[in-house]
Structures are given as C-alpha cells and as structure tokens.
Amino acid sequence: MQKFEFTDEELMAYADGELGTERALQLDAALVSNAALNLRLETFAETRELSQKSFEKALHEPVPEHLVQKVRNLAAEYQTHAPPEDRKIIAFGQKSVSAPFWKLPLAAALALAVGLGAGLLVSTDSTQSARGIVLATLTEVELNDLLDTVPSGELEQLADSTQITPIATFYDGSQTLCREFELRSTDGPTVVSVACEQNGTWNLRLAVATAKMDENGYVPASSLQALDAYLDGLNAGPPLDPAAEAAALQNLR
Amino acid sequence: MSDRFAEDIIAFLPNLRRFALSLCRSADIADDLVQVTAERAFAAQHQFDPETRLEAWLFRIMRNAWIDMVRRTKTQGTQIDIDHAPEVATVDGPRATEAALMLNAAKAAIENLPENQRDVVMLICVEELSYKEAASVLDIPVGTVMSRLARARLAIAEKLGINPNSARSSHSQGDG
Incomplete structure (x- = not known):
C-alpha cells in the first residue's frame, strides 16, 4: 500500500492556492497516479465552492439605506472636522451632506487637509482648485527635528522666510504625543x-490653512474653530506644562 | 483616504452584513453590528495600514466588536433559531433544483458548525480571505486556522455526502 504522504491541511491549502511551491509540485506529481488523493483534494475544492455559492445570495440583498447614510455621516464627521456652526448650516441649507465641506461657502476661506503623508500638500478650497498649498521647502526630516526639539511658544526661523512656532504639546485620547504648531x-x-x-x-x-491672511499673518477665528473641533475629536488632553513637555520630547530621543 | 475610505466601506457593506449575520445570527443585531463596525473603523481610520486589505481590517474590527457586544449584552441568550433567519427560506418550491437544495444544505451545514469552525469557513471560503488574513482577524496562529478549516470542511463534506470515505485523518493537532 502506498504510504500516506499528504495531510488534509496540505490538500486543503493546495485547493485554496496556499500551498508552498515545492510541496505543490510534489502534490501535482502525486495526483497524476493517485485516484484516492484526487478524491480527497476534490472534497476540499468542492466544499469551498459550495460554501461560497451557498452564501452568494446574501450579497445581493439590498443594504438598508440607513447603513449607507450612517457611513456617509461618519465620513463627514471624521473627515471635515468642521466646527459645529458649519454643520448646522449644512443641515439646514444643503439637502445632501455628501458635498465636501470645504467646498461650502462658509468654509470657503479654509483649506483643510487631514491625514497627510509626505510632501505636506494641503488641499485647497474650490476657489483655488488648481493650486495646492505646499508647505514650502519644509521636508519631513526638518519637521521631525523641529518638533522633537523646539519648545512650545518659541519661534524658529527657517531658511526660506518661513517661521515655525509650536503652540502646545499634548496627549490624544490614545495617549499618543501630539503637537500643535503654526507655520508662517x-x-x-x-x-x-x-x-x-x-x-x-x-x-x-x-x-488648516487660511487662503488669505492679512498683513499681520492673522488667522481668522474660523480656522481655529476647525482646529478646536478636530482636537475635540482626538480627545486631546490639556497642554503639557514646559517641564512635562521637555520630558516628553526628551523621551523621544 | 478621505471619501475613498467611506466609499470603500459602503461598497463592502453587503459583505460586512453577511459576516455579521453569520456571527450573530439575527438580521437586526447584524445591522447594529455593521453600524458599530463602521463607527470603530472611522475612529481608528489612521491606524489602518494601507499595505493590508481593508476587508480583512474591517472583519477584524467587526469580530472584536461582536465579542464586546456579547460580553456586554449577553446576546447569546437571545439568538434566534437559525431556521427563522429571514434569508434561510431560499427553497423556491417546485422549481427548487437539486443544485439549489445542495446549496441550502451546505449553508445549513456551515451555520451549524461550531462557532470557531464557522468563522474560518466564512472568512476563507466565503469571503475569500487568505489564511494569514483570517489568522489576523481571529487573532490565532495560521496553523490553528488551517486545522479548524480542514475539520470544518470535512464535516461539511460528511454532512452533504461528498466523496464519503475519501477523507483521512491527518492527525491534526487539536486546538480546542
């Protein structure tokens, strides 16, 4: 009698396309002449196919509208971080909440971006749609260095007529160290x-970028409201005092 | 990610509802679970690793949310009998073909599996996750996923009379 060479798990993995190449080649060869092995393999292939088909119908059931709406509401809530005032106006003035908030009149002075990666590109409002606001020549490395070292309240002059001022250091709801800062x-x-x-x-x-600032570099209150709303959403803790901030930054190094 | 994240979740809602139904076996609770999953996904949006599949991440959130729901509300006591689940009534009278009957039997066989076997069948055979992805959803080693899945499929085959006597024990290690 032929010795049993392949386990159920291996045959199953083969049927599922998860068996390693070397073992799969051995199994290929064994299958040519072994009817019992073919039958065992078929069991796994068939159970997969049946499982899939038997639950296919569930995919075609209409999704309740309230679930779709729920996701859209969540998207609006989490991605715009618009201040409550903006939300109210949208609720009364706009039928659909699907339009991005930054395209709405009240928020038109703001360009707002969340979850940025490298490159520090801030998306623009509709009035400036062709031009992104790139945070000048500040590289990721520079930003890391600055945020690691510059205490809150201190102004750091950068080479290209840009200034950075850390405003506050705090922990968010999940105890991640965060810093708020301003670039002028x-x-x-x-x-x-x-x-x-x-x-x-x-x-x-x-x-949050002001599309236009006055000669003093004044940031309109609406920008700060957006920021406040965002910090609320983060469950931001109170700003650390200078000593605690210094200790927290020291820990990073 | 912005709007794309939301649209991806919306596109995946049918799958989320399907897995939710398999977890909690009640259409009403399933939709609550989908909703909780969406809420948690948005709250944890920045933790999503774009190198991984959103589907697997969402299933993981859903399963953890379900465990929390069970803990909190002891929903298990109110599980409805599977025969009363709305989508089970799929046999369409005289037109029911042998194939349709087979699919119904397969569905029933899966629904009656022990929970830990049912989860792997749903994630891998139905939702087409990889073994590795399913392991991450369920927080168990890949080896455990495989042994549960093999046992589950042999049990389904036995119930459906597929290739009787073809299955051999491979001395899988039990995992409880």
Missing part, C-alpha cells in the same frame, strides 16, 4: 497644524 510664511498662507508622534516620526494629522 511672508508670501504664503499661515498654516495651523497638528502632528502626532508615531514610531519616531511626526505624522501630520491636520493642516
């Missing part, structure tokens, strides 16, 4: 931003 440039917008530390790098979570 003489010829560009003022950007208020929040970055949180993860595995040694500061990830930009939010950037």
Whole structure:
C-alpha cells in the first residue's frame, strides 16, 4: 500500500492556492497516479465552492439605506472636522451632506487637509482648485527635528522666510504625543497644524490653512474653530506644562 | 483616504452584513453590528495600514466588536433559531433544483458548525480571505486556522455526502 504522504491541511491549502511551491509540485506529481488523493483534494475544492455559492445570495440583498447614510455621516464627521456652526448650516441649507465641506461657502476661506503623508500638500478650497498649498521647502526630516526639539511658544526661523512656532504639546485620547504648531510664511498662507508622534516620526494629522491672511499673518477665528473641533475629536488632553513637555520630547530621543 | 475610505466601506457593506449575520445570527443585531463596525473603523481610520486589505481590517474590527457586544449584552441568550433567519427560506418550491437544495444544505451545514469552525469557513471560503488574513482577524496562529478549516470542511463534506470515505485523518493537532 502506498504510504500516506499528504495531510488534509496540505490538500486543503493546495485547493485554496496556499500551498508552498515545492510541496505543490510534489502534490501535482502525486495526483497524476493517485485516484484516492484526487478524491480527497476534490472534497476540499468542492466544499469551498459550495460554501461560497451557498452564501452568494446574501450579497445581493439590498443594504438598508440607513447603513449607507450612517457611513456617509461618519465620513463627514471624521473627515471635515468642521466646527459645529458649519454643520448646522449644512443641515439646514444643503439637502445632501455628501458635498465636501470645504467646498461650502462658509468654509470657503479654509483649506483643510487631514491625514497627510509626505510632501505636506494641503488641499485647497474650490476657489483655488488648481493650486495646492505646499508647505514650502519644509521636508519631513526638518519637521521631525523641529518638533522633537523646539519648545512650545518659541519661534524658529527657517531658511526660506518661513517661521515655525509650536503652540502646545499634548496627549490624544490614545495617549499618543501630539503637537500643535503654526507655520508662517511672508508670501504664503499661515498654516495651523497638528502632528502626532508615531514610531519616531511626526505624522501630520491636520493642516488648516487660511487662503488669505492679512498683513499681520492673522488667522481668522474660523480656522481655529476647525482646529478646536478636530482636537475635540482626538480627545486631546490639556497642554503639557514646559517641564512635562521637555520630558516628553526628551523621551523621544 | 478621505471619501475613498467611506466609499470603500459602503461598497463592502453587503459583505460586512453577511459576516455579521453569520456571527450573530439575527438580521437586526447584524445591522447594529455593521453600524458599530463602521463607527470603530472611522475612529481608528489612521491606524489602518494601507499595505493590508481593508476587508480583512474591517472583519477584524467587526469580530472584536461582536465579542464586546456579547460580553456586554449577553446576546447569546437571545439568538434566534437559525431556521427563522429571514434569508434561510431560499427553497423556491417546485422549481427548487437539486443544485439549489445542495446549496441550502451546505449553508445549513456551515451555520451549524461550531462557532470557531464557522468563522474560518466564512472568512476563507466565503469571503475569500487568505489564511494569514483570517489568522489576523481571529487573532490565532495560521496553523490553528488551517486545522479548524480542514475539520470544518470535512464535516461539511460528511454532512452533504461528498466523496464519503475519501477523507483521512491527518492527525491534526487539536486546538480546542
């Protein structure tokens, strides 16, 4: 009698396309001359196919509208971080909440971006749709260095007529260290931003840019409202005092 | 991710509802579970690793949410009998073909599996996750996924009379 060479798990993995190449080749060869092995393999192939088909119908059942709406509402809530005032106006003035908030009149002065990656590109409002606001020449490395070292309240002059001022350091709801900071440039917008530390790098979570600033670089209150709403959503803790901030930043190094 | 994240979740709602139904066996509770899953997904959005599949991540959130729901509300006591689940009534009278009957039998066989076997069948055979993805959803080693899945499929085959006597025990290690 032929010795049993393949386990059920191996035959199953083969049927599921998960068996390693070497073993799969051996099984290919064995299948040529072994009817019993073929039958065992078939059992796994067939049970998979039947399982899939028997639950296929469930996929075609209409999804209740309230679930779809729920997801859209969540998207609006989490992605715009619009201040409550904006939300109210949308609720009364707009039939659909699917339009991105930054395209709505009240928020038109804001360009707002969340969850940015490298490149620090801030998406623009509809009036400037062709031009992104790039945070000048500030590289990720530079940003990391600055946020690791510059105490809150201190202004750091960068080479390209841009200034960075950390505003506050705090922990969010999941105890991640975050910093709020402001970037001012003489010829560009003022950007208020929040970055949180993860595995040694500061990830930009939010950037609120004023499309236009006055000569004093004044940031309109509506920008700060958006920021407040965002910080609320993060469950931001109170700002650390200078000593606690210094200790927290020291820990990162 | 922005709107894309939401649209991806919306596109995946049918699958989420299907898995939810298999977890909690009640259409009403299933939709609550889908809703909780969506809420948690948005709250944890920044933790999603774009290198991995959103589907597997959502299933994982859903399963953890379900475990929490069971803990909190002891829903198990109110599980409805599977025969009363709305989508089970799939036999369409005289037109029911042998194939349709087979599919109904397969569905019933899966629904009657022990919970830990049912989960792997749903995730891998029905939702087409890889072994590795299913292991991450269920928080168990890949080896455990495989032994549960093999046992589940042999049990289904036995129930449906597929290739009787073809299955051999491979001395899988039990995992409880």
